[in-house]
């Protein structure tokens with residue numbers, strides 16, 4: 001605090017900030033662990049879907065609000081659903097990651113929709129998406145670019161079981 | 172007494188004709204399909220569209236192949252790719268038999284999907300997948316034919332839009348007859364099983 005002129009104005013704010021920091025202990029992002037992060041790359045300039053598993057080790061739920069990326073001009077949090085035999089997709093405001101629990105962005109459910117790539121993304125590339133949480137904190141996460149017909153994040157995360165893979169439910 | 176002379180051959184003909192009809196429809200025992208059996212409940216494969224090479228095609232062009240018909244669009248980044256990826260896995264499991272099958276991916280987004288875009292898209296999933304496009308009326312006719320539907324949702328500020336569409340996969344036998352309805356939640360094992368049956372039935376007409 002260099003200036004003493006505005007001290008009277010900033011002091012209450014500073015105190016409030018300290019109180020908040022004291023009770024919250026850590027930001028949302030600090031409680032989240034991201035894994036299985038991958039992008040399904042589609043040919044040409046088509047929008048792509050990004051998937052990730054989020055685990056929350058905190059005592060309070062954390063809301064994923066969306067994400068941003070230097071590679072895609074637009075990133076939206078979406079949810080696919082299937083009702084009465086009809087598939088649809090809609091934007092959602094947030095995805096809740098329960099306290100001491102996890103939330104999955106996975107095909108046919110929640111996903112980040114990546115639009116208007118500034119440069120072509122090729123299979124095998126790593127793309128950083130910055131996840132944004134309810135308290136404004138962010139988490140830079142590396143996503144691996146996978147082929148269009150991939151089923152999941154790949155090698156280290158076991159391919160879909162070849163004989164028992166059920167087709168997904170739309171939610 | 173005289174009429175008998177012509178009655179007998181006539182009866183014989185009638186019996187033969189019935190036999191041919193029954194044989195044609197059921198080939199003896201009904202197939203022990205595991206998924207929803209729509210034999211006789213949905214019309215034969217019939218359409219006039221353009222394939223992803225820009226060639227005009229009809230349902231008859233796919234007679235001789237077992238057809239998996241699915242409606243979707245290329246700007247669909249989640250559900251359509253997932254379904255096509257799953258169908259690719261199913262085709263892989265069929266091994267060489269899969270050459271007797273075709274995935275027909277019909278675009279419900281005539282405004283954006285061109286044969287060229289469809290070509291790149293379907294081939295990213297499976298080499299036995301064909302992308303089909305057509306004007307809104309032709310696609311709607313095909314969709315209605317199978318009691319399926321699609322709706323273009325309102326555009327966003329940037330002009331992008333989504334299309335809600337039927338999630339079903341319709342399976343036709345080599346003669347273009349509707350046989351099986353698979354939902355995306357159907358077990359892959361069951362789909363592989365049913366495709367085996369339809370592919371093994373071999374003979375085409």
Ligand SMILES: [Cu+2]
Nearest residue numbers: 078089113249
């Ligand atoms: Cu989406």
